Amino acid sequence: MAFIKLDSASKIYETAQALRGVDLEVEQGQWLNIVGPSGSGKSTLLNVIGGLDSLSSGNVVIDGAEITGLSEDAMAVFRRERIGFVFQQAHLIPYLNAVENVMLSQYFHSMSDEDEAIEALKRVGLGHRLTHRPSQLSGGEQQRVCIARALINSPKLLLADEPTGNLDRENTRIILELLKKLHQEEHFTIILVTHDPFVSQWGQRIITMEDGKIKCDEFICYL
Amino acid sequence: MVFSVAIGTAMAASLIALSMDVSSKVSNELRAFGANILVEPKIEGLADITGQKRYLRQDDIVKSKVIFWRHNILGVAPFLESEATSVFGGKKEHVKLLGIWYSKKLPLPGETETFEAGVKSVSPWWNVNGAWPDSNSRNVAVGVSFASRSGVKKGDSLKLDGADFVVSGIVDTGGAEDDQVLMDIDTLQEFKGLRGKVSKVLVSALTTPMDEFAYKDQTTMSKAEYEKWYCTGYVTSIAKQLEEVFHNSRVKPIWQVAATEGKVLEKLSFLMYLLCFISLSASALGVSTTMIMSLLRRVDEIGLMKAVGADSAKIIAIFLSEGVVIGIAGGFAGYLLSIGAAKFIGIKVFNTAFEHRAVLFPVALGSALFISLSGMVLPIKRALRIKSAVVLKGSE
Numbered sequence: 001m002a003f004i005k006l007d008s009a010s011k012i013y014e015t016a017q018a019l020r021g022v023d024l025e026v027e028q029g030q031w032l033n034i035v036g037p038s039g040s041g042k043s044t045l046l047n048v049i050g051g052l053d054s055l056s057s058g059n060v061v062i063d064g065a066e067i068t069g070l071s072e073d074a075m076a077v078f079r080r081e082r083i084g085f086v087f088q089q090a091h092l093i094p095y096l097n098a099v100e101n102v103m104l105s106q107y108f109h110s111m112s113d114e115d116e117a118i119e120a121l122k123r124v125g126l127g128h129r130l131t132h133r134p135s136q137l138s139g140g141e142q143q144r145v146c147i148a149r150a151l152i153n154s155p156k157l158l159l160a161d162e163p164t165g166n167l168d169r170e171n172t173r174i175i176l177e178l179l180k181k182l183h184q185e186e187h188f189t190i191i192l193v194t195h196d197p198f199v200s201q202w203g204q205r206i207i208t209m210e211d212g213k214i215k216c217d218e219f220i221c222y223l
Numbered sequence: 224m225v226f227s228v229a230i231g232t233a234m235a236a237s238l239i240a241l242s243m244d245v246s247s248k249v250s251n252e253l254r255a256f257g258a259n260i261l262v263e264p265k266i267e268g269l270a271d272i273t274g275q276k277r278y279l280r281q282d283d284i285v286k287s288k289v290i291f292w293r294h295n296i297l298g299v300a301p302f303l304e305s306e307a308t309s310v311f312g313g314k315k316e317h318v319k320l321l322g323i324w325y326s327k328k329l330p331l332p333g334e335t336e337t338f339e340a341g342v343k344s345v346s347p348w349w350n351v352n353g354a355w356p357d358s359n360s361r362n363v364a365v366g367v368s369f370a371s372r373s374g375v376k377k378g379d380s381l382k383l384d385g386a387d388f389v390v391s392g393i394v395d396t397g398g399a400e401d402d403q404v405l406m407d408i409d410t411l412q413e414f415k416g417l418r419g420k421v422s423k424v425l426v427s428a429l430t431t432p433m434d435e436f437a438y439k440d441q442t443t444m445s446k447a448e449y450e451k452w453y454c455t456g457y458v459t460s461i462a463k464q465l466e467e468v469f470h471n472s473r474v475k476p477i478w479q480v481a482a483t484e485g486k487v488l489e490k491l492s493f494l495m496y497l498l499c500f501i502s503l504s505a506s507a508l509g510v511s512t513t514m515i516m517s518l519l520r521r522v523d524e525i526g527l528m529k530a531v532g533a534d535s536a537k538i539i540a541i542f543l544s545e546g547v548v549i550g551i552a553g554g555f556a557g558y559l560l561s562i563g564a565a566k567f568i569g570i571k572v573f574n575t576a577f578e579h580r581a582v583l584f585p586v587a588l589g590s591a592l593f594i595s596l597s598g599m600v601l602p603i604k605r606a607l608r609i610k611s612a613v614v615l616k617g618s619e
């Protein structure tokens with residue numbers, strides 16, 4: 001059975017219909033990129049899969065668990081057990097340093113472990129920035145802290161919404177190389193939303209959204 | 224935020240401090256409105272039928288300071304009533320004589336201290352133009368009405384039953400005394416051959432407001448109940464104790480005074496608690512708004528925490544622990560403030576500082592925690608409603 005399975009997933013807001021019956025299956029360990037014009041429902045799709053948003057109709061099954069209709073708290077538990085998030089904005093807590101920001105995620109998951117947090121930061125190449133505050137880090141470095149934070153609890157699924165949207169080409173490449181390395185080492189599933197054709201070439205599959213539907217679904221060669 | 228908790232706490236704690244002391248302070252002040260207990264000779268048997276005059280013993284007066292509630296006896300004044308025929312400027316008149324002490328130091332049995340008895344201690348508003356008559360002279364003071372009717376002036380000589388007296392002052396009390404001739408009680412006793420006798424004694428006592436228990440019939444009380452009643456400073460139990468020390472006496476509360484006082488005190492403490500509650504609520508509201516403001520600056524943070532897997536219990540715990548920290552800090556600050564405030568109010572209103580009470584510390588801490596935690600309720604509800612999907616959305 002597929003790791004992620006969406007069945008005629010629809011999301012209707014008062015002002016717009018963001019998803020119009022999306023069917024999607026994603027295999028365990030796959031790196032899937034979502035592209036498409038602005039407003040086509042990419043973020044909505046990602047949020048629905050991540051349990052940050054609920055469907056108006058249809059079904060989402062992740063890792064064998066039906067998440068449609070779960071309570072908010074059950075959703076929170078589900079997220080912290082299986083999913084890591086990276087956003088376009090770093091969303092780091094400004095008064096905590098890099099290690100503490102990573103530890104926060106551990107704290108909500110189970111117990112904070114500073115050594116483990118430091119190790120995670122070293123793996124994203126930030127061993128020399130451990131006690132820096134977000135404001136003292138570059139955009140690329142902040143995004144790497146986010147990746148460390150997202151992966152600290154060894155999730156099966158990494159959801160990334162425009163993770164390189166604010167970065168220049170050089171930093172974008174660093175982030176993608178890093179994701180690729182971690183993906184190959186740990187075999188988690190990645191779903192990544194992007195505008196950038198350069199970014200969408202990294203991975204194994206691209207789906208193109210348009211007007212709340214999947215318009216195109218292609219497998220590509222894993223760079 | 225700590226500041227607004229501190230202010231609220233200070234208000235509440237000083238109000239509570241005030242209300243703890245204010246009853247006693249105010250009833251002290253109210254005592255200026257006159258005696259609340261009257262001691263009279265018991266009228267019984269033959270004396271009643273023949274209308275023969277009965278008296279109390281002057282020696283019993285000091286005993287009012289040996290009863291269980293002696294420290295609550297603020298004033299004692301004996302009076303001796305008599306009559307005489309006065310002659311002034313050839314005009315004859317029948318007048319009432321009243322023997323008083325204005326202010327007399329009595330030795331306390333077995334103690335070196337003295338205690339002040341007399342009109343001054345129960346009716347401080349009695350006013351004399353001139354001097355109060357003293358015990359070792361043949362001075363009298365005449366009431367204003369008597370003086371204006373008969374034309375007597377200060378320094379004049381007045382004949383009473385043929386004996387000569389000198390008018391040392393004109394007295395104004397606003398009561399029946401304004402028509403009478405006042406002299407020292409000892410002078411009157413000697414003059415009328417009533418040595419050691421007084422007609423009545425007025426007592427001004429600090430009392431506990433009458434409650435339901437106080438109105439219970441003492442004859443039906445159990446021993447324990449009676450003991451409790453006896454050892455509570457109700458006007459009735461103090462009266463009972465006075466009756467026990469005044470020989471052949473009947474002691475009655477002067478109800479108008481006692482009841483009014485009780486009511487005033489009750490209303491006052493109700494008002495205090497109301498104010499206290501209002502100030503607590505107001506500052507909780509203050510905390511709530513500041514907290515919501517800071518929450519608005521932190522929606523990102525909270526949205527992120529939720530995305531990372533914080534459930535409502537964790538979010539609540541985070542806010543509550545902030546509330547506790549703010550509460551404790553505010554409690555400390557408020558406590559310090561309230562000490563100053565209570566002192567200030569005490570001096571301003573009652574001319575004496577309020578006692579410092581250790582109880583106030585837990586009270587302050589408790590109110591501060593109440594303020595900050597109840598102020599957190601709304602922000603927490605808001606925080607739980609935050610949708611991370613909306614907050615963390617893409618680019619904006």
Ligand SMILES: Nc1ncnc2c1ncn2[C@@H]1O[C@H](COP(=O)(O)OP(=O)(O)OP(=O)(O)O)[C@@H](O)[C@H]1O
Pocket residue numbers: 013014015016017018036037038039040041042043044045613617618
């Ligand atoms: N919370 C919301 N309330 C109302 N409408 C919404 C909400 N979130 C998204 N929408 C609407 O749903 C549609 C899809 O939005 P979504 O954010 O998924 O687009 P997107 O593909 O991520 O666009 P972008 O590339 O600009 O990030 C849009 O028309 C948007 O206006």
Ligand SMILES: [Mg+2]
Pocket residue numbers: 042043044161617618
């Ligand atoms: Mg988007």
